[in-house]
Amino acid sequence: MEKDDEINGEGNSYTAEFWQYDPRLGRRWNVDPLTYPWQSSYAAFNNNPIYYIDPLGLEGVDQETANSGGGNVGDTYEDENGSVFEKSDIGWIPQQSGGSTESNPTLHGRIKKNVISGAARGTIKKVEGIVIHRTDSNDPKQTMNGFKSGKGTQFLIDREGNIFQTTNSVTDKTWHVGAIKSRCEATGDCDILKKNSGETWKKYALRQHKIEKKKDYPTRYPYNDTSIGIEFMGKHNGKNGWEPVTEDQIKAGVFLIQLLQNRYNLTNDDIYNHEDISRKTPGEGGDVTKALGINQVFN
Numbered sequence: 639m640e641k642d643d644e645i646n647g648e649g650n651s652y653t654a655e656f657w658q659y660d661p662r663l664g665r666r667w668n669v670d671p672l673t674y675p676w677q678s679s680y681a682a683f684n685n686n687p688i689y690y691i692d693p694l695g696l697e698g699v700d701q702e703t704a705n706s707g708g709g710n711v712g713d714t715y716e717d718e719n720g721s722v723f724e725k726s727d728i729g730w731i732p733q734q735s736g737g738s739t740e741s742n743p744t745l746h747g748r749i750k751k752n753v754i755s756g757a758a759r760g761t762i763k764k765v766e767g768i769v770i771h772r773t774d775s776n777d778p779k780q781t782m783n784g785f786k787s788g789k790g791t792q793f794l795i796d797r798e799g800n801i802f803q804t805t806n807s808v809t810d811k812t813w814h815v816g817a818i819k820s821r822c823e824a825t826g827d828c829d830i831l832k833k834n835s836g837e838t839w840k841k842y843a844l845r846q847h848k849i850e851k852k853k854d855y856p857t858r859y860p861y862n863d864t865s866i867g868i869e870f871m872g873k874h875n876g877k878n879g880w881e882p883v884t885e886d887q888i889k890a891g892v893f894l895i896q897l898l899q900n901r902y903n904l905t906n907d908d909i910y911n912h913e914d915i916s917r918k919t920p921g922e923g924g925d926v927t928k929a930l931g932i933n934q935v936f937n
């Protein structure tokens with residue numbers, strides 16, 4: 639995981655304009671448009687993808703069931719182009735092997751399961767947000783093995799744009815956020831919680847976290863029980879800051895975030911940079927979301 643930053647109490651000072659909201663898709667991305675087989679088929683009324691189901695009803699899943707989010711995890715079907723899709727717990731995703739890769743080669747084999755025992759720490763109550771991280775490390779396998787300690791994220795995107803899922807279910811909880819800061823302090827809607835004399839920064843942060851936890855989202859930031867974490871491989875190089883996010887990481891990030899947003903009804907307002915909601919190195923998530931074209935204003 640990224641290194642801790644000394645607590646400095648500084649809020650971030652993004653002045654970037656708000657991300658434009660597309661009422662039809664519930665999102666808009668300021669990057670080269672990627673086309674997904676289902677992208678043209680969102681049903682405006684429920685924001686659910688109309689899944690590509692074999693008209694003959696392979697695997698016993700009919701169109702109506704699938705449209706309402708049906709099908710069992712593990713079900714597969716083949717569309718008219720020969721692409722094979724599999725139902726995962728975040729919806730229908732292209733299967734790693736088989737199928738035509740002509741229409742969109744980037745889709746195939748996008749999410750690779752690499753379940754790390756010890757990474758899952760219970761179950762997410764409700765997915766309220768997505769938190770963006772950097773690993774501050776070089777080797778993805780080694781980094782994921784480190785998740786055994788209990789600190790990890792559901793997803794990791796390496797520099798080549800491979801997406802690894804480290805928990806069996808997306809809604810397996812991971813420890814990736816830490817103690818959350820106070821959102822109302824950031825917006826100026828409440829008094830700053832004072833640190834007691836003799837109280838360590840850690841104890842102070844935990845005391846604040848406990849207070850925040852009792853609030854409802856989005857009055858507070860999301861935390862481990864309510865968010866999915868995505869790590870982007872990348873080193874922090876002292877005064878030079880974080881290494882640039884690669885083009886492949888950008889494409890993979892857009893793909894994964896859109897998938898999660900669709901599944902859990904999230905907008906770009908529900909995407910958070912780790913350093914904005916907890917006490918972390920500046921630019922950790924911010925450099926990533928900027929590269930992805932999410933000019934988020936966090937407060």
Ligand SMILES: [Zn+2]
Nearest residue numbers: 640771772912
């Ligand atoms: Zn982080």
